[in-house]
Each structure stands twice: as structure tokens, then as C-alpha cells.
Amino acid sequence: MIFKKDLPEKTMDKKFRVFATCDIGEAIDVLRKRGYEVEVYPHPEAPPKSLILDKVKSGVDGLITTLRDPIDAEVFEAGKGKLKVVAQIAVGFDNINRADANRYKIPFTHTADVLTEATAEFAFFMMGTLARKMWTAEHLTREHQWGYWHPYLPFLGDEVTGKTVAVIGTGRIGLAFIKKSVGFDMNVLCYDPAYENQAFVRTIQEIHDLRHARGLVKDKAWIKYVPFEEALRGADFVSVHVPLLRAGESATPTYHLFNEKTLSLMKSTAYLVNTSRGPVVDEAALALALRENWIAGAALDVYEQEPLPADSPLRDPAIADRCRLMPHFASAARITRLSTDPDKGMAGRCAQGLIDVLEGNYGGDVTKMPYVVNKEGFGK
Numbered sequence: 001m002i003f004k005k006d007l008p009e010k011t012m013d014k015k016f017r018v019f020a021t022c023d024i025g026e027a028i029d030v031l032r033k034r035g036y037e038v039e040v041y042p043h044p045e046a047p048p049k050s051l052i053l054d055k056v057k058s059g060v061d062g063l064i065t066t067l068r069d070p071i072d073a074e075v076f077e078a079g080k081g082k083l084k085v086v087a088q089i090a091v092g093f094d095n096i097n098r099a100d101a102n103r104y105k106i107p108f109t110h111t112a113d114v115l116t117e118a119t120a121e122f123a124f125f126m127m128g129t130l131a132r133k134m135w136t137a138e139h140l141t142r143e144h145q146w147g148y149w150h151p152y153l154p155f156l157g158d159e160v161t162g163k164t165v166a167v168i169g170t171g172r173i174g175l176a177f178i179k180k181s182v183g184f185d186m187n188v189l190c191y192d193p194a195y196e197n198q199a200f201v202r203t204i205q206e207i208h209d210l211r212h213a214r215g216l217v218k219d220k221a222w223i224k225y226v227p228f229e230e231a232l233r234g235a236d237f238v239s240v241h242v243p244l245l246r247a248g249e250s251a252t253p254t255y256h257l258f259n260e261k262t263l264s265l266m267k268s269t270a271y272l273v274n275t276s277r278g279p280v281v282d283e284a285a286l287a288l289a290l291r292e293n294w295i296a297g298a299a300l301d302v303y304e305q306e307p308l309p310a311d312s313p314l315r316d317p318a319i320a321d322r323c324r325l326m327p328h329f330a331s332a333a334r335i336t337r338l339s340t341d342p343d344k345g346m347a348g349r350c351a352q353g354l355i356d357v358l359e360g361n362y363g364g365d366v367t368k369m370p371y372v373v374n375k376e377g378f379g380k
Contacts, residue, residue, distance in 0.1 A: 018062040020064035028351075066090060071101075076101065090110060122329070124181070166237070168231065168239065171241060188223040228262075258281040267296075272299070273298070353371035
């Protein structure tokens with residue numbers, strides 16, 4: 001693998017020390033072949049913060065982190081004068097205090113784009129699994145409760161084809177999800193609090209029109225932007241793709257965007273799918289909505305607290321048939337997670353972000369480095 005901006009056989013003038021809070025596969029070997037001294041936390045769970053502080057105090061140049069690791073002023077202070085970069089193997093960076101990173105002039109990177117299609121695909125599969133009651137049907141078979149065939153007993157699922165889906169958040173993953181919906185002849189209600197990509201909507205409508213004109217579909221599907229409440233009222237499925245923004249961080253915060261009030265707007269036959277950020281959904285309100293049948297079901301891959309606590313209301317056996325729970329798994333595909341190619345894999349992009357900062361790529365200008373998040377901390 002040849003990393004961007006450099007050759008893998010480059011002889012380093014100095015040896016950089018890096019501590020990785022998790023193993024990111026062959027990308028670690030790529031760093032070592034470049035002369036990096038890389039220590040990897042050997043266990044699957046997150047290391048204690050005290051260990052991260054010890055490693056930073058020992059003089060590492062870089063940290064490779066995950067969403068599980070709290071990176072704040074305490075960490076930056078421990079690495080003062082030595083720590084140069086935090087490379088996150090994730091799109092999100094809720095665990096990194098951006099203001100603290102800027103104050104200590106530490107750039108941090110993330111791995112956007114490369115997991116877009118995998119996450120959108122997973123959200124779509126979750127929607128179908130939930131709607132067609134595949135979990136319930138498999139349990140029926142495995143537990144020897146399938147004793148007869150009947151047209152509608154003991155239960156029926158819901159078709160996805162031809163239904164209306166509300167896509168809440170039309171950034172990279174939301175748009176990728178919409179593209180996949182086209183093949184299932186779905187109508188799409190779009191909502192985004194920050195930006196409406198009308199050019200994309202026009203393109204999708206052109207595809208719908210062409211499919212209808214060529215006789216591929218009987219009914220012509222449609223797509224349009226609408227206000228949030230209208231999207232919830234009109235959808236058979238709601239798929240969530242917004243960032244986590246708390247009050248004070250944005251004029252349109254998304255923390256607990258789905259709560260008792262907004263969940264009550266959805267159809268009683270509708271389903272909710274969340275692969276964005278856990279705190280976007282008020283889990284207590286969602287559990288109530290499922291228990292009282294305000295909505296037909298929900299599928300979640302992210303939670304307010306991860307791992308999901310044993311006493312979470314979402315674990316209520318009374319709603320198990322209508323509530324699919326996944327372990328923050330949407331990007332968990334081999335190429336997406338582990339490819340060393342920074343254009344294909346999170347591991348490769350994580351390593352490249354680290355290399356860009358430590359080796360001074362792009363003329364050492366942090367604001368030009370594509371994977372650095374907090375560029376504003378380094379502007380003139």
C-alpha cells in the first residue's frame with residue numbers, strides 16, 4: 001500500500017511514538033514499517049482513562065482513539081509539549097473536547113466518507129429486518145413453534161417496496177440511504193435542519209421518472225424536502241442520519257430530537273431506525289412509545305450510553321418483538337473497517353490522518369489536511 005503524499009519506504013528523521021487504544025489491524029504494521037514505534041492496547045474493551053494519561057505523560061507523539069475514549073483537557077495537559085495529534089477511527093468525535101483541543105493546539109482527525117455506504121446499507125437492512133419481522137420469524141422456527149402454515153397467523157410483516165420513508169438528515173449517509181431506497185420504489189420525505197440538497201433531490205426524481213417512463217414500475221415514486229413534523233406524520237419508516245448537536249451548540253439541536261412529543265406524531269404503523277448518534281433518541285420515550293403502541297417498531301445501532309446498560313428500558317421483554325438492538329455495528333464490514341487504503345477503509349484513513357500531521361504533509365499546514373476536524377484552531 002502506498003499512502004498518499006509519501007512512499008512507504010521513507011526513512012524517518014525521527015521515530016514517532018504512538019499509542020493506540022485499540023488494534024486497527026494491518027494499518028498498525030504500515031506505521032511500524034515507516035519506523036513508528038506503536039504500542040497497542042491488547043484488550044477488546046476500552047482502556048481506562050488513567051492508562052491513556054500514563055501513556056500520554058510518557059511522551060507519545062500521537063494517539064489512535066475510538067468513540068469510547070474520553071479525550072479532554074486532562075489528556076492534552078498530560079501531553080503538553082509532546083502530543084501532536086489524536087487520530088480517531090470513527091466519523092463521530094463526541095468523545096473529543098473540541099474546545100480543549102483547540103486551546104492546546106492539538107489537531108484531531110476522523111474517518112468520514114469511507115463508511116458512508118456501509119452505514120447506509122446497514123440502516124436499510126435494519127429497516128427491512130424490522131418491518132418483515134425476521135427476528136420474530138426466526139425465533140418461531142428455532143423454538144419449534146412453527147407448527148402450521150397460515151396466510152396471516154401468527155403475524156404478518158410490512159413491505160418496504162412502495163412505502164414512504166422519511167430521511168432525517170441528508171448528509172453523506174442520508175443521501176446514500178436515499179439512493180438505496182430508489183431500488184425499492186420508495187417515496188422519500190427529506191428533512192435536514194442545516195442544508196437542503198435540492199440538486200440531489202432533482203436527480204433522484206429524474207431517476208424515478210425514467211423508471212416509470214420505461215415501464216420498470218407501475219407507480220411513479222417521488223421525493224421532496226418537507227418540515228420535520230410533516231416528515232414524521234407522513235412516513236411509514238423514519239431513518240435518522242443527523243449529527244449530535246446539543247443546546248447551545250447549534251440553532252437546531254438534535255439532542256433528544258425524538259422524544260415523547262415527536263414520537264407521538266408518527267403513524268402507529270410506522271418504524272424508527274437510528275444509526276446516527278444515540279442521544280438523538282430519548283430512549284425512555286421510545287420504550288414508552290413501543291409499550292403503548294404509538295409506533296410499530298424501532299431498530300437501533302447507537303445508544304445514549306454504550307454499551308447498552310443492563311437496566312435500559314429498551315431491554316424490556318414486553319417490546320422485544322418490536323425493538324431490534326444492534327451493537328454499534330453499522331460500519332462493521334471488512335473493507336470499511338480494516339482496509340489500509342485511506343480511500344476505502346477507516347483504519348487506512350485513521351493512519352493517514354496521523355501520518356499527515358506527524359510527517360508534516362501538505363507543507364505542514366493543518367488547515368489543508370483533509371482528515372483534520374478542528375481546522376479552525378489553526379487558522380491565521
